[in-house]
Amino acid sequence: MNEITNTPAEAAQLADLTFKLLANCQEKEARLAEQxxxxxxxxxxxRLFGTEESSNNKQIAKRMNLSPSRLTRIIDGLVRKDYLIREIDSNDRRNMKVTLSKQGVLIVQQLNNAYINIHREILTDIDEVxxxxxxxxxxxLLSALEKWIAKDIS
Amino acid sequence: MNEITNTPAEAAQLADLTFKLLANCQEKEARLAEQxxxxxxxxxxxRLFGTEESSNNKQIAKRMNLSPSRLTRIIDGLVRKDYLIREIDSNDRRNMKVTLSKQGVLIVQQLNNAYINIHREILTDIDEVxxxxxxxxxxxLLSALEKWIAKDIS
DNA sequence: ATCAATTATTTGCTACACGCAAAAATCAAC
DNA sequence: GTTGATTTTTGCGTGTAGCAAATAATTGAT
Incomplete structure (x- = not known):
């Protein structure tokens, strides 16, 4: 058991901040996706796929923290939209080799640029120092959070 | 149009941080809710209801950024679980007066404590200064984000 | 006082998000 | 070649969410 000695006020503030930040970041992502x-x-x-060469269903699912079945359907959508190509891995025919199409590479670049631009814009609103x-x-904060989440799989 | 002069590297870092933070905070909230x-x-x-006296469906929906119909069903669940009481407002019989039950007050306190404790724990993992x-x-960051979101209802 | 417009809530419908369990296909090992 | 493990897919249930129509109540104009 860890000793917890910091002031509760700070924890309460942080709790409030992350709660509100979560809601706002969600909104931000939803907007960008919809656009x-x-x-x-x-x-x-x-976005997670990024510039990665290719991967199979299960690996992507693991990285995204989702079930393989969920991933199948997400990839379904992206294949239908011609952003991903799904083909049987000739080395192991159980695997599906998932790759970005030409259009896929393009939209990932656009997405990344747009995402970064939003944050550039946000930064203009914060004192440079x-x-x-x-x-x-x-x-x-992120690494502390990740540690907390990893720990709590009790 | 704003001039954007800061270094792209910072924006990219921030983009990455908020992306990952979002995923982790979501996970954290999901755990706490499930528990x-x-x-x-x-x-x-x-949590948003907090210690607020009482409110009607529409007000809560607005504060939560959800449609009133969605709220009806969320409150349905909380009434079924005996955390909320829903009764017709005698001043204006169109309104539903939603109030925390005794159990509701209790769980809100528990929830707040747990939420704050998590962040206290997280803070122990960060240098005090x-x-x-x-x-x-x-x-x-939060106020800049809120400003960005408010602006972009173009 | 009555009727039309407005407002709050609810219900039906639809679409997406997600996981579990079972099925199908393939591989690996014996 | 049969058994067991692995990968993906499909069916199903639940949760999240909004829109539009229905319902009920209020307000305002005549």
């Missing part, structure tokens, strides 16, 4: 005719799941899949502290602080 | 036998929507509703900068930075 590109994608569902949120498809958006996340493409705060930028590095913000990124440092959030990096710490 | 209390609530769906995520119910969790958010109760970083706490205030973290909160300051995230407050700025």
């Amino acid at each position: 590109h005719g994608l569902t949120q799941a498809e958006f996340r899949c493409l 705060q930028h590095k502290p913000l990124i440092t602080a959030m990096t710490h | 209390h036998g609530l769906t995520q929507a119910e969790f958010r509703c109760l 970083q706490h205030k900068p973290l909160i300051t930075a995230m407050t700025h």
